Amino acid sequence: MRNSDLLQRSLKAVWHPCTQMKQHTDAGAGSLPLIPISHGKGAWLHDFDGNRYLDGISSWWVNLFGHCNPRINAALRDQLDQLEHVILAGCTHRPVVELSERLSALTGGTLGHCFYASDGASATEIALKMSFHSWRNRGREKKQDFLCLEGSYHGETVGALAVTDVAIFKDAYAPLIRPATTVPTPDARHARPGESPADVARRAAAGLEQQLERHHESIAALIVEPLIQCASGMAMYDPEYLRLARALCDRYDVHLICDEIAVGCGRTGTFFAHEQAASDGQPFKPDFLCLSKGISGGYLPLSVVLTTDDVYQAFYDDVTARGFLHSHSYTGNALACRAALATLEIFESEQVLTGNKGRAEKIAKALAPLGSHPQVRHLRQRGMILAFDVDSDDPHFSRRFYRAALEREALIRPIGTTVYLMPPYIVSDEEIDHLGRAVSGALAEALA
């Protein structure tokens, strides 16, 4: 097979996500190439014509330990011969039990109940529904509203769009949505002269406080993406915001939902991003924690919402309708849970978080020269995510950069004019240098 064979068939039969399909058939400045991938190995993706691309974005932020990872492959082969899937209403199985126990242990036991789904948007909706329903079961049915941050992204189903504040995904569907209230973002780029990132966080928290003061009676939960608002352009913020938000939610009886679908699983340096909001030895405790993307190592669709015993007890009752009746056909899929277990085992046995410190330093060093580029703004990094904004008003910048990076054997998809790297945790020093060269070369070409 050659690239061109699959390309034509794909354009005819497959409606690709997050894509204006016409850009795949257009030529010129706004065109978007479609790359047929034949196989992957480690951090590399290969097409049918013998080209290769270093996966600088972990295949949409999901892949942690490379493509066709031998350990995850072996675990899945073993699982295939035991159980592929079983209904999780009324049945249980080893992978789902072991995964739930391990995830709860990673939260220090504070989030001891795991509810499963297959994708991130569903995890968001589960957390929203659970929060609302738990208040209702406790006689607080007025708590029906949600707060989210400006620029937040929590998924694109109609329910998740309610707490997503990204115009390009939301505006067309506005009539279908019951929107949440947005509160100021702690995005450190909004610093006024003389302000530190922690000052921006305090200013944003003051805005949150105003909302809560006035409307807490009707607010069920605040949903945040801890430390980095990824999809709206890798907006990074000071953990002080999380501490202040936690205190305010406690004071006003409002749940705090941490969406760690992108920032969880070691991305920001700690296993959970919210761990970095601990203070004076006191761990940071969300009421709900959403995980997906990296949790299965990038192998299979899986998401999970972890919550407290307090929330769980609000549903535990003789009356069926007071239970949480939400369900998905593939809830707790055995293969996906087994992939997740293999992923967690790699974290432990290979001391991944320690290794990532070195990798993150190497990434910082490789990209540091961009800091003095005249059109680069806000070069920033937290753990295994590095990003910068490009001063360009070219509406085609992102696609120009994408094409130029592909020519340099790298898969990198800017969000508008924000360029970022989010590689898998197995990139070698040479591969990091390769990404660094691809970024500076692609930037020069896209701006030329």
Ligand SMILES: *Cc1c(COP(=O)(O)O)cnc(C)c1O
């Ligand atoms: C990707 C993402 C989602 C949605 O997950 P899907 O699996 O794409 O539905 C939700 N929240 C955050 C923070 C994400 O990055």
